[in-house]
Amino acid sequence: MAEKKKFTREDWKTLVDSFRYQKTRPDPSSKYWDEKIETVSRDELRHIQETKLKALVRYLNDNSPWYQRHFKKAGFQPGDLKGLQDLPKLPLTTKEDWSQNQMEKPPFGDFHCVSPQEWAEDGWMLYSTGGTTAKPRFFTFTLHDRDIWAWAWARAFWSFGLRPGTVFFNTSVYGPFPGMWGSQYGAHLMRCPIIPGGGMDSRRRLFFIKETNVTCVIGVPSYVLHLGQVAKSEHGIDPAKDTKVTDLVTMAEPGPCVPSSKQRIEAAWGGARLHDIVGHTECFPIPLGWSCAEENAARGRPMRDHLSEDIGIVEIVDPETFEPVPPGTRGVLVVTNLWSEGIPALRYLMGDYMVYSSEPCSCGRTFAQADGGLQGRADHTLRVRGVWIIPGAVEEVVRGFNELDDEFQIVADSVGDRERVTIRVEPRPEIARAAWPELQKRLSTEFRFVLGLGVDVELCEAGVLPRFQRGDLDAKAVRVKDLRSKPAS
Numbered sequence: 001m002a003e004k005k006k007f008t009r010e011d012w013k014t015l016v017d018s019f020r021y022q023k024t025r026p027d028p029s030s031k032y033w034d035e036k037i038e039t040v041s042r043d044e045l046r047h048i049q050e051t052k053l054k055a056l057v058r059y060l061n062d063n064s065p066w067y068q069r070h071f072k073k074a075g076f077q078p079g080d081l082k083g084l085q086d087l088p089k090l091p092l093t094t095k096e097d098w099s100q101n102q103m104e105k106p107p108f109g110d111f112h113c114v115s116p117q118e119w120a121e122d123g124w125m126l127y128s129t130g131g132t133t134a135k136p137r138f139f140t141f142t143l144h145d146r147d148i149w150a151w152a153w154a155r156a157f158w159s160f161g162l163r164p165g166t167v168f169f170n171t172s173v174y175g176p177f178p179g180m181w182g183s184q185y186g187a188h189l190m191r192c193p194i195i196p197g198g199g200m201d202s203r204r205r206l207f208f209i210k211e212t213n214v215t216c217v218i219g220v221p222s223y224v225l226h227l228g229q230v231a232k233s234e235h236g237i238d239p240a241k242d243t244k245v246t247d248l249v250t251m252a253e254p255g256p257c258v259p260s261s262k263q264r265i266e267a268a269w270g271g272a273r274l275h276d277i278v279g280h281t282e283c284f285p286i287p288l289g290w291s292c293a294e295e296n297a298a299r300g301r302p303m304r305d306h307l308s309e310d311i312g313i314v315e316i317v318d319p320e321t322f323e324p325v326p327p328g329t330r331g332v333l334v335v336t337n338l339w340s341e342g343i344p345a346l347r348y349l350m351g352d353y354m355v356y357s358s359e360p361c362s363c364g365r366t367f368a369q370a371d372g373g374l375q376g377r378a379d380h381t382l383r384v385r386g387v388w389i390i391p392g393a394v395e396e397v398v399r400g401f402n403e404l405d406d407e408f409q410i411v412a413d414s415v416g417d418r419e420r421v422t423i424r425v426e427p428r429p430e431i432a433r434a435a436w437p438e439l440q441k442r443l444s445t446e447f448r449f450v451l452g453l454g455v456d457v458e459l460c461e462a463g464v465l466p467r468f469q470r471g472d473l474d475a476k477a478v479r480v481k482d483l484r485s486k487p488a489s
């Protein structure tokens, strides 16, 4: 029997590009960047996902030695996949899989679909993970991947309501962190200027924002909040009066989808609109989710993020059994990447909590949404006495108390056999000591109500808790400390 023809990089790129209809900037009057795909019918969307998924398993099998072995070990052959319904039968890919593969076959491992030589000849850039807890992992992206990044970011920017004339300023240090590079290329594709303000202190950043008429500030929510606050208190710049900032785009923390944080961040910037982008360094370093302008106006409930279902498949699974959970139920996110030439991940266990919402959105986009965005990473989430403690829920309570400053820390430890959770917060300096006991009591009651678990509340002196002032993208882990000798599973 004749060998089936190899599914090549060219075949894969051609297929991916055939579902990108609007590759360059549309007319500014257009509501959508790529109307045809953003308003596609759900049936057609399912067909697109199915077509790409079938091609993806062939592409992986024919071009990634690691996936070839991974499939073989699971007894799976690309022809076994008949449709989307078969996806949950495929093996998961985990962070540990790729990490181990890179250790065994340094420097890149062999899970990529381009060899080191091909990447050297047709590559774009190399990205790595933060490496705070393990050896940094490397990811090789190609020029084709760069085009997709730019397109996906421009589409999200457009959906926020941003148009030509926007002047962007990114407060983050890009380094080898992928997310923010996408903002740079997305702005280029919109033909909007962007100022990379990573290597500056707050004073200098504010000077640039004011003097160059920046209209949109990009960064990590906690830093963007901090910058807005010190503008007035320390640098004599009132964002509402002295700058032209109307929009804020943040990622890497739940902030924008936490109503009390959103309100606090927008207020610090004189009522600018705060937009959310979510993604993942390893499996989806471009907008997997983003909030549309209509969602931005939602009040009194957490904002939703549209999911890039044309270029990714989202599954929500139970964190222990990995079985699919029904829509509307909280579970852990598994993502299949339907766009990358260099590293398309299949069923990657992303590890963030999410609730899938099929509620239609008034913006007309047919992509489903993540209710409340990403709700914290499972490995930054504590399970104490059988209850999950989600940092976003703690943040919601903390930012809802006007007496408190923005930072908080969640500490779990053991006292004898008992597991204990302490939530550390900072009352604002103007709150008198005499008022602390009453504040502590109200916080305890609120945390018990929201978390469903009794916790200790520790009020700290102003400035004691760690702050993230350098736009550090890897800072979110610092808010959760697990000091238990053997964390309960």
Ligand SMILES: [Zn+2]
Binding pocket: 292, 293, 294, 295, 306, 361, 362, 363, 364, 365
């Ligand atoms: Zn929408």
